[in-house]
Amino acid sequence: MSTKAQHITGWVLTVLVGLFLIGASGVPKFLDFPGKAEMMEHLRIPLKLLPALGVLEIAVTVLYLIPRTSFLGAILVSGYLGGAICTHLLVGDPWWFPVMIGVLMWLGLALRQPMIFSLLMNGATGPRREM
Template identity: 50%
Template sequence: MPFELTRVVWTDNCFPPGCQFALDRSALFYFQSAAMVVSTTGSRKLTIAGWVLSGIVAAFLALVSAAGKFIQPPPQGTLDAANHLGLPIEKFPAIGVLEIACVILFLIPRTAFLGAILLAGYLGGAAAIHVRVGDPWVFPILFGVLAWVGYGLRRPDVIRAAFAPRPGQQSS
């Protein structure tokens, strides 16, 4: 496919995140879209650390947490936990499917951002259930934070874009 010329107008919130142009802000220019390459990753070691951390979080959620929701007949400990948390045991397989779907989306690079958001929501709900019954709620929050740290190490450009100064905002 031949390169296409793209028209770009400078804005303060230049897209994609991290791109920089040494031009006057009102400049209008043309360039080949294939020539605009933006670094989306940090160092190789940090990227590997991000994948390892993401893998640990995903392994725990998929192999320990979600897998326990599919055991039939449910062990007595699972029945006691479901009763204590006020969750019907019949819903555990659906909750397990939801958890595994979030983990799969989190591990696929193209859908990792969506997966991280869904995992945060899922784990936030888990924390809310634990708070409601008076149980320790730290672990769901911890795993949500670890998932985002892992994603941030895998894709530092997304984290930089989230915390970048907005147009008209002074950077300190």
Template identity: 50%
Template sequence: MAASGKIVWVGRGISVLVSLVFLISAFMKLKGGAEVMQGMAHLGLPESLILPLAILEVSCVVIYLIPATSILGAILLTGYIGGAICTHLRVGDPFFIQIALGIFVWLGLYLRENRLKALIPLRTRQVS
């Protein structure tokens, strides 16, 4: 396997791990329980948002994992993460995890998606 092939697999691995974080979060919301209710109350969010947030997380992850729509999925996940950061800032909670998730969403996609590399080249070609 070529080095570029290994990089693609690293990107896929990162993307799957990030997706699992969102899917576990959605599952916990769907499962419910006192911890979820306390978390929503702490963040000042009504319990009626639990199901829509879980559906939104799962939908964004599915769009992110499908190669043809992965860039759109990353954009949607970035928006979701931005909302989470804003919510945590509002109540004075730390938001490092959300920033790290956003970085890993894009890192995983960048390593596995050539279309993104064409849009955002991290290296410039040397002209001889």
């Protein structure tokens, strides 16, 4: 894949993940909709925590969407998604969706910033030192 195609694909993945995290997950934490109380009761999350979770989710996602802070944002979104995975495991729900979002998020970042791939490869083999 050409560098330009990688960059475009990375931005498409980044925007899709951002739209999901902000539009489909973050903003609804501030809205009232049928079944919300029951869903939060099932997940064992008090309704009074939802605004704080919504602000946190939107804030770390915005950091991920800004090119200069995208690496920090990806790390913080990973932590947020880790909490979502833990919550789903605790209540016995499927936990793979937050994992998929995280993988797509990091793939989008790595396609936009190829240095991420080199960090991954160097991290897997350890630091390389010339003697």
